[in-house]
Amino acid sequence: MSIQIFILSNLMEQSAYPYQLKKKLADFKILDLNNSLSESRLYYNFESLKKQGLIAVEEVLHEEHRPDKQMFTITEKGREQLAGKIYKVFEQAIGIDDMMVGLGNLEYVDCYRVLAILEKKLDKYKKNWAMITTFDSEKYVTTRYADLRTMMDAYTTERYEQLICYMEQIIEYVEQYEKK
Numbered sequence: 001m002s003i004q005i006f007i008l009s010n011l012m013e014q015s016a017y018p019y020q021l022k023k024k025l026a027d028f029k030i031l032d033l034n035n036s037l038s039e040s041r042l043y044y045n046f047e048s049l050k051k052q053g054l055i056a057v058e059e060v061l062h063e064e065h066r067p068d069k070q071m072f073t074i075t076e077k078g079r080e081q082l083a084g085k086i087y088k089v090f091e092q093a094i095g096i097d098d099m100m101v102g103l104g105n106l107e108y109v110d111c112y113r114v115l116a117i118l119e120k121k122l123d124k125y126k127k128n129w130a131m132i133t134t135f136d137s138e139k140y141v142t143t144r145y146a147d148l149r150t151m152m153d154a155y156t157t158e159r160y161e162q163l164i165c166y167m168e169q170i171i172e173y174v175e176q177y178e179k180k
Contacts, residue, residue, distance in 0.1 A: 002089065002101040003041055003042060003045045004045050004048070004049055004054075004085060005085050005086060005089065005101050005102070005105060006021070006025065007021060007042070007046060007049060008049070008054065008074055008078055008081075008085070009082065009104075009105045010024065011072060011074035011078070012079065012108065015058050015059075015072060015073040016071070016072060017070065017071055018042060018043055018070070018072070019069070021042065025042055046072065049078065050072070052077075053075055054074065054075055054077055054078035055072045055073065055074055055078055056072065056073055056075050057070045057071070057072060058072060058073040082105075082108050083108050083110070086101075086102045086105050086108060086109050086114075087102075087113065087114070087117065089101055089102040090102045090114055090117045090118065090121075091117055093121070095163070096163070096166050096167070096170065103170065103174075106174065111174050115171060115174055115175065115178075118171050118174065121167065122168065122171065125160065125163055125164050125167060126164060128160070129160040129164065
C-alpha cells in the first residue's frame with residue numbers, strides 16, 4: 001500500500017519513468033524499517049496500478065540498443081483513489097512508523113477526517129494503557145519470573161507512554177498542517 005501511495009503521489013506532481021521514482025525511492029530507503037521498499041516491489045506496483053487503471057502509459061521512448069522507457073501518468077481514477085489509499089494507511093496502522101507515508105501526503109486528503117482516525121486510535125491506545133495499568137502482574141507471575149515481570153512492566157510502560165506521546169504530537173502536527 002505504501003509504495004502505491006508513493007508512486008501515485010509522485011505522479012500527481014508530474015509524469016515519470018519507473019527508473020526516476022526508483023532513484024527517488026532510494027532517498028527514502030533509510031526510513032524503510034520494514035524493508036518493504038525495493039526495486040522489484042516498485043516495478044510490481046507500477047504494473048499493479050496500471051492493471052487497476054490508476055496509472056497509464058503516457059509515452060514510450062525508444063532508444064537504440066536500450067530497452068524501451070515507459071513514461072507513466074496518473075489517471076483520473078488514480079487521482080480519485082489516492083485519498084482512500086492514504087486513509088486506509090492511517091486506519092490500518094499499528095504503530096507510528098506505519099503512518100509515515102500518510103503523513104507525508106496530507107495534501108491529498110481531508111485533514112479533519114485524518115484527525116478523526118488518529119483521535120480514535122489515540123483513545124484506543126489510552127484505553128489499552130488504562131487496562132494494562134490496572135493489571136496486577138504480581139498476582140499471576142511467580143517469584144521465579146520476577147525479573148522477567150519487572151523487565152516486561154518497564155517495557156510496556158515505556159512503549160505505551162511513548163506511543164501516546166507521539167500520537168498526540170502527530171495529531172498536533174496534522175492540526176497545524178490543516179491551518180496552513
